[in-house]
Amino acid sequence: MQPLLELKEVYKYFPISSGGFLRKKVKTLKAVDGVSFSIKEGTSFALAGESGSGKTTISRLVLLLEKPTHGSLVFENKEVQQFTKQDVSWYRTRVQAVFQDAAGSLNTRMRIKDIVGEPLVAQQKRLSPKKLTEKVEEMLGLVGLSSAVLDNYPHELSGGQKQRVAIARAMILNPSLVILDEPVSSLDVSIRAQILNLLADIQERLGLTYFIIAHDLAMLGHVSAQIGVMYLGKIIEIGNTDEVYANPLHPYTRALFAAMPRPEPGRVKEIPALQGEIGSPLDPPPGCRFHPRCQFAVDHCRKTRPLLLEMRPDHQVACHKADSLSATM
C-alpha cells in the first residue's frame, strides 16, 4: 500500500516577540521539531501525547492552517508546498476534520441540514436543493441520525448527536483522509463506544484513512493500526500499534501506560509514577528531551539527542538506552 499522506522532517517554529515598540523576536517556540511519518491508505494512524507535545500543531499543518517552517508534506504523491490555488481547494475536499468539541464546531445559528450540507454548497455552486437534501439525508443516515433532526438547531441535540452531525459534515465531500482530533474525549463513557463503533463502520464502508489525535492510550490501541508517541515536539516512539503496546520501549511510553487509570482494582503499577512535568517548548532541554524526567538518564542522554532507530520489526524508538531496556523486559 502506498502512503496517502507523508510528513518528511517537518518543523514548525513560532517566533515569540517581546512586545513593545520594535517587537523584537526574543524566543522561538519549537512546537514541532523534525517529525516524519506516513499514513497508508485505508488505515488508521494515531498520534498520542500530553498537552504541549505538538500533536495539535501537526493536525493544523495537515489541515493547511499553518505552514511548516521546514520540511514537506506529500499528499497523494503531490508536494503540498507547491500547491496551486486549485490544488488547495481540491485538497480541502479530500481532507476533512472532526474536532474534540462538537458543540463548539457547529454554528449555533444554523440548522443541522445547513451545517451538514455546507461543505457541498461551498464546493459545488450549482447544486439543486433537491440533490442537496438527498445527500444530507444520506449522510445523516450514515451516522445513524434520523432525518427528523434536519430542521433542528445544534442546541436541541445531545452531545453524542452533535458529534454525529460533525462526522456527517466531514463525510459529505467523500474525503480520503479524515483527521479526528480527540473525537470522543468530551463525550460520556456510554456514548464513546457508540461513536468509536460508528467511526469504525464508516471507515470499513467507505475505505477511509483516519489520522487520530488523542491522549487516551486505551482508546487509541483499539482504533489505530500505527501509532506515534510525541513528547515536546518530537516523535519518541512509533510503529505498529499492537507491537508498540506489547513491547513499549521508550521510558516515556512505559510511564504513560503506567499512568493510565485502568478499571482494575488492586492493580500494581509496573513502574513508579513519573516525576516532574513536561518541559517548555520555548526552552526544551538539551539532548534527549525526556531526560529530566527519566529514571534511566545517563550523561549521554543529557548531551546527545537520540535518533529514531528500528529496534524491532515495524517499531522505532528514539532512546539511547532502548537496547538495555528491551533486554530487561
Added chain:
Amino acid sequence: MGETLLLVEDLKTHCFTRAGVIKAVDGVSFFVNRGEALGIVGESGCGKSMTCASIVRLVPQPAARIVGGKILFAGDDLLTKDESEMREIRGNKITMILQDPLMSLNPVYTIGNQVSEMFKLHGRKLPRPTMKQKVVEVLTRVKIPSAENRLKDYPFQFSGGMRQRTVAAMAIAGEPRLLIADEPTTSLDVTIQDQFLLLLKEMQEQTNMGLILVTHDLGIVAQTCDRIVVMYAGKIVESGDVPRVYGGPAHPYTEALLQALPRIGVRHKRLFQIGGEPPHFLNLPSGCSFWPRCHKVMDICRREYPPSFPVEDGRQAACWQLKKGDV
C-alpha cells in the same frame, strides 16, 4: 473500617425551573467511614456534583433546593444548621476540591496570600513568621518544589498540576475530616493526574480523613477508592466495595459501563456499546430510568422503579433482576 463519618439518608435536591421540577438528586443514601475513600461515578447530569454540593449546602439557590432527607456528619444533621454554623464547617471540617483550579484560585492574589487566608478565616490568628512557616509547610506537603520561593508567585506562574496541588493544600490546611474532590483531575494530563491521585490518596491515609471522589472515570476509582457508588439519573443504582463491584457488577448499567471501556491489551472488532442516551430529567421513562437502554429489561422494569436489593457483604443494587422468586 472505622466509624461512620458521613451518613446521607434519602437526600432529595430538586431544581425548580419554568419547564418543571428536575429531580437532580432523588432519594440518595450512602455513607463514608473515617479513613475511607468513596468514589461517586456517573455520567454528566446524573446528579453526582449536585449530591456533593448538597452535603456542604452550596446548591445553586434559589433554583435548587434540598427538599428532603438527612445529612449526618459525625452524628450532626447538617440540614438543621444555620448559615453561620455551616460556614464553620465548610473549609474547616469539610473541604472541597473542584474540577478547574483556575476557578478556585484568585488570579490577582499571590499563592502565599491565598493559602494563608485558609488559616486566617478559621480563627487561627498567627504571627507573621509562624504563618509563613505554616503556609510553606502545607505547600511542601503537596509537593510544590521550593515552596518558600514560590509564595510571591501568582497562579498564572504555576502549571496546571501545581495549581491543583495548591488547591489541595488549601483544602487540607484546616485538617478537615472529610474532603470532597469533584472531578479533580479532568483538566490535567495523564502523568500529572497520576501524581495528583497518588498525593490525594497519601494525604487521605496519613490524616485518616474521609474522601469522596466524584468522577466519570472508572479507572480512577479503581486505583483510589475503597467503595463505589454508581449514579444514574439522580439515583444510586449500585454501591459496594470496589473489588467486588468490578469483579461482578450487579446492575446492568455498571456492567455495561465496565464493558464499554476500551482496555489496553484487549482488542475487539467492535466495542460493547450501550444504546441510546442518558434520559432527560424532565422526560424520565416510567419505571426504572435505565430500562430503555438495558439489555436485560423485563416487563416489571417498565412499570415500577426497583428498590435497592442487597447483593452480598453490604453491596446493594437497584435492579429487578436481583429480586428472588417470581417477579
